[in-house]
Amino acid sequence: MSNVIRLISATKSDFQKMSAMELKESIYKSESRTIMGQHLLxxxxxxxxxxxxxELMFAWGADMVMLNTIDLDNLDNNPGLCGLSLKELKERCNRPIGIYLGCPKAGSEDGGKKALYRREGMVATxxxxxxxxxxGADFIVxxxxxGSGTSLTDVIEATRLAKSLLGDDMIIMAGKWEDGIxxxxxxxxTADYDTKDIVRQLIDAGADCIDLPCPGSRGGITVEDIRTLVQFVHQYKPGTLTMCFLDSSVECADEETIRQIAILMKQTGADIHAIGDGGFGxxxxxxxxxxxxxxxxxxxxxxFRMASVNK
Incomplete structure (x- = not known):
């Protein structure tokens, strides 16, 4: 293990020097205290x-942000970036920013969202x-x-492709925490597949972090369901991270609900605690x-995170 600073103590100057694998280690060293926000573009x-x-989410305590529904075919078609390039956004935020790539097969259903954004612009090709x-993305998810009809086989294949193209130059996060129809x-x-075998395949395909649903926001999911998988990930390949994702529109519940779910998330042992983009803006x-x-x-x-943006 290197002498890289833990993420919760890192500042602008630290992030500027980190390689992808140092960022991964920095998250690990933060011992289940890393917060990720999600920005719907x-x-x-x-x-x-x-x-x-x-910028807003970083100002309120997020350590990382993931950009959702990005149109990589036309970077001007991303209203949430307010005319900024990713490089310019990172210069404003001085924090790790990554991109969510969908893995659905062509022609799969999209739950009516196709009219809202160009799904094909964010597919993991x-x-x-x-x-x-x-x-300049720091990581991909x-x-x-x-409603996208994405299968775990699709995600495994995309993970293998990403690893072959990126190697260790970018953190690859992969899993399935939503689209469970x-x-x-x-x-x-109630899944009809061997969950641990799927996790093993994702790690073997090159995933640096396994993405999991969150107890308290995803129906039927308990702390023990997720903690068992987190422990398996950490034991199967030490150094591999896990992320627990608070979504299903519960991210816009009242603060007391968020507080209660956060305690459940911490009990899972996940390295990263992510919160979705289901707000009104x-x-x-x-x-x-x-x-x-x-x-x-x-x-x-x-x-510290709120105040250290320019340090």
């Missing part, structure tokens, strides 16, 4: 006029994966938006980012 310029949702690297999400006790309420952060890592490290 098609939903408009954002919650607060004059700043992007990414060879061209799009390389584009993510070209424009491979999965499937609700045609195939159950990872950790669902392309992200969750800033106060819910703050509550999640305080519940997971306390006020000290939350305030």
């Amino acid at each position: 098609f939903a408009g310029p954002g919650v607060v006029r004059g700043v992007t949702n990414s 060879r061209e799009h994966i390389l584009k993510c690297k070209e424009i 491979l999965g499937g938006n609700p 045609t195939e159950k999400v990872l950790g669902d006790p 392309g992200c969750t309420w800033p106060k819910n980012i703050y509550q999640l952060s305080v519940s997971i890592k306390g006020e000290h490290y939350t305030w």
